[in-house]
Amino acid sequence: xxxxxxxxxxxxxxxxxxxxxxxxxxxxxxxxxxxxxxxxxxxxxxxxxxxxxxxxxxxxxxxxxxxxxxxxxxxxxxxxxxxxxxxxxxxxxxxxxxxxxxxxxxxxxxxxxxxxxxxxxxxxxxxxxxxxxxxxxxxxxxxxxxxxxxxxxxxxxxxxxxxxxxxxxxxxxxxxxxxxxxxxxxxxxxxxxxxxxxxxxxxxxxxxxxxxxxxxxxxxxxxxxxxxxxxxxxx
Amino acid sequence: xxxxxxxxxxxxxxxxxxxxxxxxxxxxxxxxxxxxxxxxxxxxxxxxxxxxxxxxxxxxxxxxxxxxxxxxxxxxxxxxxxxxxxxxxxxxxxxxxxxxxxxxxxxxxxxxxxxxxxxxxxxxxxxxxxxxxxxxxxxxxxxxxxxxxxxxxxxxxxxxxxxxxxxxxxxxxxxxxxxxxxxxxxxxxxxxxxxxxxxxxxxxxxxxxxxxxxxxxxxxxxxx
Numbered sequence: 001x002x003x004x005x006x007x008x009x010x011x012x013x014x015x016x017x018x019x020x021x022x023x024x025x026x027x028x029x030x031x032x033x034x035x036x037x038x039x040x041x042x043x044x045x046x047x048x049x050x051x052x053x054x055x056x057x058x059x060x061x062x063x064x065x066x067x068x069x070x071x072x073x074x075x076x077x078x079x080x081x082x083x084x085x086x087x088x089x090x091x092x093x094x095x096x097x098x099x100x101x102x103x104x105x106x107x108x109x110x111x112x113x114x115x116x117x118x119x120x121x122x123x124x125x126x127x128x129x130x131x132x133x134x135x136x137x138x139x140x141x142x143x144x145x146x147x148x149x150x151x152x153x154x155x156x157x158x159x160x161x162x163x164x165x166x167x168x169x170x171x172x173x174x175x176x177x178x179x180x181x182x183x184x185x186x187x188x189x190x191x192x193x194x195x196x197x198x199x200x201x202x203x204x205x206x207x208x209x210x211x212x213x214x215x216x217x218x219x220x221x222x223x224x225x226x227x228x229x230x231x232x233x234x235x
Numbered sequence: 236x237x238x239x240x241x242x243x244x245x246x247x248x249x250x251x252x253x254x255x256x257x258x259x260x261x262x263x264x265x266x267x268x269x270x271x272x273x274x275x276x277x278x279x280x281x282x283x284x285x286x287x288x289x290x291x292x293x294x295x296x297x298x299x300x301x302x303x304x305x306x307x308x309x310x311x312x313x314x315x316x317x318x319x320x321x322x323x324x325x326x327x328x329x330x331x332x333x334x335x336x337x338x339x340x341x342x343x344x345x346x347x348x349x350x351x352x353x354x355x356x357x358x359x360x361x362x363x364x365x366x367x368x369x370x371x372x373x374x375x376x377x378x379x380x381x382x383x384x385x386x387x388x389x390x391x392x393x394x395x396x397x398x399x400x401x402x403x404x405x406x407x408x409x410x411x412x413x414x415x416x417x418x419x420x421x422x423x424x425x426x427x428x429x430x431x432x433x434x435x436x437x438x439x440x441x442x443x444x445x446x447x448x449x450x451x452x453x454x455x456x457x458x459x
Contacts, residue, residue: 067455119406126402133395140392146452147389147403153448154407161410161437 007205014194014201021194029187032180038102041095043188047195048091049117054199055085056124060152063145073207075141076214078148079131080206082124084199089121112163119158123151137214240325244333245340251310252341258306262345266299267352274356285358289423290416292353297379297412299349300342301401304383307338321457331384331453335446338380346372363425371422371438375415378441382408385449388456414438 025043032039058081066074096114101107108114127147134140180188252258273295277285311317311334320330350372353359362368383404390399414437421427 119409122402122406126399126406129395129399129402130390130393133393133399135394136392142455143389143392146455147386149452150385150448151407153444154410157410157437157440157444158406161413 010201014197017194017197021191024187024190029184030181032184035103038099039184041099041102043191045092045095045099046188047191048088048095050192051195051199052085052088052092052117052120054196055081055088055203056120056152056155058203059085059124059127059148063148063152066141066145067149072141072214075145076207076210077203078145079128080203080210082127082148083206084202086121086124086128088195088199089117089124092117093121112159116155116159120155123155127151137217237326237329240323240329241333241336244320244329245336248307248333248337249340252337258303258310258341259344261306262299262303262342263348265302266295266345266349269295269298270349270352270356277357286424287420288357289359289362290420291357292350292419293375293412293416295349295353296342296346296376297405297408299345300376300379300383301404303341303345304338304380304387304404305397305400307334307341307384307387317457327454327457328450330457331388331449332446334384335377335381338384339377342376342380343373346376359423362419362423364422364428367422367428368419371415371418374438374442375411378411378438378445379408381442381445381449382411385445385453388449388453410437411441414441 021043025040029040029043031037059078062074062078062081065071066078093114096117097107100109100114127144130147131140131144134143273291277288317330321327354361383400386403386407387396387400390396390403393399414434417434418431418438421431
């Protein structure tokens with residue numbers, strides 16, 4: 001009951017923050033000198049990318065903690081985070097592709113950042129496929145945790161290698177700061193903050209959903225055993 | 236004791252393969268068939284375009300390698316061979332390293348047949364810096380087989396194994412693929428050899444990473 005009220009409260013705050021974010025993205029922030037209104041894609045693209053990396057980072061950390069503590073909560077958290085991360089990676093690829101068509105005149109190019117994001121997408125599709133295709137829950141958790149760690153270790157190598165290969169992706173955030181006017185920086189930072197809040201909200205929801213799903217599976221198993229026992233008793 | 240166990244398991248895998256030859260014959264035939272299809276596609280290409288083909292060799296090797304890994308994993312399931320190995324009084328990482336060693340030797344044999352066939356079918360000259368080509372082949376094969384062997388173990392309990400293994404394997408092997416195809420292209424025509432330091436580091440780094448890390452995590456995977 002309390003949890004439901006907290007959920008409603010969080011949802012209301014999130015909704016209000018998203019409305020403000022849309023206002024900043026579409027009305028308040030100015031068009032860019034070269035790209036015009038196309039720049040507005042950036043607020044979704046960068047915010048989705050931040051969520052995707054945050055989500056996969058949480059998956060890797062939760063996987064390590066699961067292998068050490070063997071507490072199923074960490075496994076659920078890792079799975080939930082990977083699932084949400086995959087959705088945000090899809091958004092990154094789609095928004096990047098639309099932006100690429102408008103600015104570079106191509107839907108896809110073999111740029112390192114694009115290529116490594118696509119590889120990231122494949123890796124976590126594999127991760128989720130692996131999870132659902134192993135029937136034994138304990139084994140599925142262990143195996144997924146191992147793969148989650150390996151994937152996280154390999155990600156920087158993948159990114160570096162495709163960068164050596166070729167690179168044209170623009171950098172709006174460099175060592176010298178943001179390469180954009182203050183109003184756009186504020187809009188971008190607000191979008192990122194709202195997306196992170198959205199990610200954390202989803203993470204709580206999906207983890208709880210996973211917990212309910214496990215409880216339901218246990219119940220199903222108990223019913224199956226009971227039915228089997230009754231069948232045996234009746235001969 | 237460790238090395239002796241390693242040798243016993245590796246020689247067991249090799250003996251089974253030398254008697255049946257199923258893995259070798261199927262991988263070579265499959266790779267040859269791909270090569271012929273590729274030959275049809277590039278038959279109208281100019282000599283200049285054909286110059287960029289050596290890097291394509293690794294597409295064939297990676298696909299043939301995956302096929303070999305899958306078959307090897309199937310073989311381990313028959314007659315409870317893996318369970319037997321797990322019950323033996325030895326460090327379980329030996330099982331992983333023995334599989335890597337036998338898979339690598341098997342794949343090197345496939346490459347020994349495939350590379351000359353590649354040169355014949357696709358009108359390619361002999362690599363101009365053969366020693367570097369051999370070194371890159373050895374490192375890449377070892378790394379790919381270490382990674383592939385580990386991932387077939389990861390996915391061994393999956394009921395979608397045939398789909399899951401390539402989805403896990405090929406994205407993780409992309410740095411390896413980029414490194415070996417760039418090196419192959421350079422050593423084949425002896426051009427840009429001084430620009431390969433980073434790619435050699437990727438090849439060497441992958442070999443170390445995927446020989447050490449899976450060895451440490453293998454115990455968790457095979458825990459019953």
